[in-house]
Amino acid sequence: MEPNGWQDAVFEALRRARIRQVGYVPDAGHARLIARAHAEADMRAVVLTTEEEGVALAAGAWLGGDRAVLLMQSSGVGNCVNMLSLPLNCRMPFLALVTMRGEWGEFNPWQVPMGNAAGPVLAAMGVLVRRVERAEDAAETVEGAAALAFDSAVPVAVLLAQRLIGAKVWVR
Amino acid sequence: MSEGQLDRRAAVAALLRDPGDLLVVTGLGGTTYDAGAAGDRPENFYLWGAMGAAAMVGLGLALARPARRVLVLTGDGEMLMGLGALATIAAQALPNLAVAVLDNGRFGETGAQLSHTARGTDLAAVARGCGWGRACTVAAAGDLEDLRLRLRNEPLFAVVRIAPEEAPRVLPPRDGALLHHRFRAALLGP
Numbered sequence: 001m002e003p004n005g006w007q008d009a010v011f012e013a014l015r016r017a018r019i020r021q022v023g024y025v026p027d028a029g030h031a032r033l034i035a036r037a038h039a040e041a042d043m044r045a046v047v048l049t050t051e052e053e054g055v056a057l058a059a060g061a062w063l064g065g066d067r068a069v070l071l072m073q074s075s076g077v078g079n080c081v082n083m084l085s086l087p088l089n090c091r092m093p094f095l096a097l098v099t100m101r102g103e104w105g106e107f108n109p110w111q112v113p114m115g116n117a118a119g120p121v122l123a124a125m126g127v128l129v130r131r132v133e134r135a136e137d138a139a140e141t142v143e144g145a146a147a148l149a150f151d152s153a154v155p156v157a158v159l160l161a162q163r164l165i166g167a168k169v170w171v172r
Numbered sequence: 173m174s175e176g177q178l179d180r181r182a183a184v185a186a187l188l189r190d191p192g193d194l195l196v197v198t199g200l201g202g203t204t205y206d207a208g209a210a211g212d213r214p215e216n217f218y219l220w221g222a223m224g225a226a227a228m229v230g231l232g233l234a235l236a237r238p239a240r241r242v243l244v245l246t247g248d249g250e251m252l253m254g255l256g257a258l259a260t261i262a263a264q265a266l267p268n269l270a271v272a273v274l275d276n277g278r279f280g281e282t283g284a285q286l287s288h289t290a291r292g293t294d295l296a297a298v299a300r301g302c303g304w305g306r307a308c309t310v311a312a313a314g315d316l317e318d319l320r321l322r323l324r325n326e327p328l329f330a331v332v333r334i335a336p337e338e339a340p341r342v343l344p345p346r347d348g349a350l351l352h353h354r355f356r357a358a359l360l361g362p
Contacts, residue, residue, distance in 0.1 A: 020236070021232060021235055021236070044235050044264075046231070046235070046260065046263075046264060047260065047263060048256070048260055049256030049257075049259055049260055050256050052224065052225075052254075053228045053254070053256060053257055053260055054228075055222075055225075056222065056224075056225035056226075056227075056228035056229045056232070056254075056257075057228050057229075057231055057232040058232060059225070059229050059232060060197070060228065060229035060230060060231060060232025060233035060234075060235075060236070061232035061233070061235065061236050062232070062352075062356075063217060063229070063232070063233050063236070063352065063355050063356060063359070064195075064232065064233040064234075064235070064236025064237045064240075064359065065236055065237070065356070065359065065360045066232070066235065066236035068232060082221075082222065082223070083222050083224070083225060085221050085222050086219075086221070086222040086225055086229075086348075089221065089222075089348035089349070090348035090349055090351065090352040091348070091349040091352065092352055
């Protein structure tokens with residue numbers, strides 16, 4: 001695996017937070033984290049068919065004493081909305097890392113509506129939303145979000161700005 | 173397909189007999205009431221909402237506690253809303269998780285509208301197609317004891333064909349925070 005500065009730092013933050021289950025719907029912006037989670041003996045990476053499965057997976061993990069994270073793209077936030085009633089109603093921790101599309105240099109207009117709405121939709125459901133714009137802030141923000149989620153038993157989402165990930169190149 | 177014949181309360185009571193340290197997750201609606209009627213216990217985690225969540229909650233729990241048996245008990249409507257979970261669970265190939273779907277071919281909570289299983293969907297076949305190595309359908313009361321034992325020992329997906337009649341409401345606790353905290357206390361200690 002090619003080293004990747006901020007993404008490796010985010011992975012180390014998740015490891016320090018004792019994350020054991022990593023549910024994901026693949027996104028190019030999470031590719032490094034997904035590969036590292038699969039390679040990590042103390043983690044179980046779980047590929048999902050849709051993002052709301054990851055909300056339920058995290059609840060089950062917590063019931064069993066494990067900490068989980070959900071990795072998804074902004075388009076997946078819309079799929080999670082009613083499922084968020086589970087951690088909210090049960091007062092369970094929940095942590096998601098969301099790579100943003102449709103907000104900066106986006107080529108595909110189909111990404112724009114949910115990209116634009118992802119933060120407000122999460123906030124409307126009562127999820128605490130944090131945002132990373134600069135690579136040097138990524139690991140610290142994720143570490144703080146994990147502590148907030150698991151120590152205070154609240155749902156937290158970290159939005160990773162599209163500018164940070166880099167706009168997808170469609171025409172090479 | 174003809175209607176199922178099994179009485180849902182009797183079927184669930186048979187499947188949950190002698191629960192021991194079995195960890196149980198139920199899907200919203202009828203199966204939550206059935207499990208409550210069979211005997212409330214802290215190791216039962218009842219969903220009252222989040223339709224489609226039951227099987228995936230079972231997966232997270234089974235991954236977290238590999239030395240414990242986990243049984244997901246849900247209905248056909250709840251399973252249909254989270255069908256993708258059957259593929260996600262099969263991909264993890266866990267030995268300690270079983271799923272039993274009480275199938276009456278109805279959305280029982282909302283007026284008993286016919287569900288997809290009454291219109292041709294075979295959930296056991298769906299599970300097999302998703303990669304479950306063991307899937308079965310049980311329609312006779314005489315097969316429930318064998319099913320109980322299999323659900324305690326195998327990574328099995330089972331469809332239990334119950335009659336469409338509604339059973340009297342038996343309401344276990346529905347405060348999610350209470351259910352969560354008592355479950356974790358029973359499993360992990362204070």
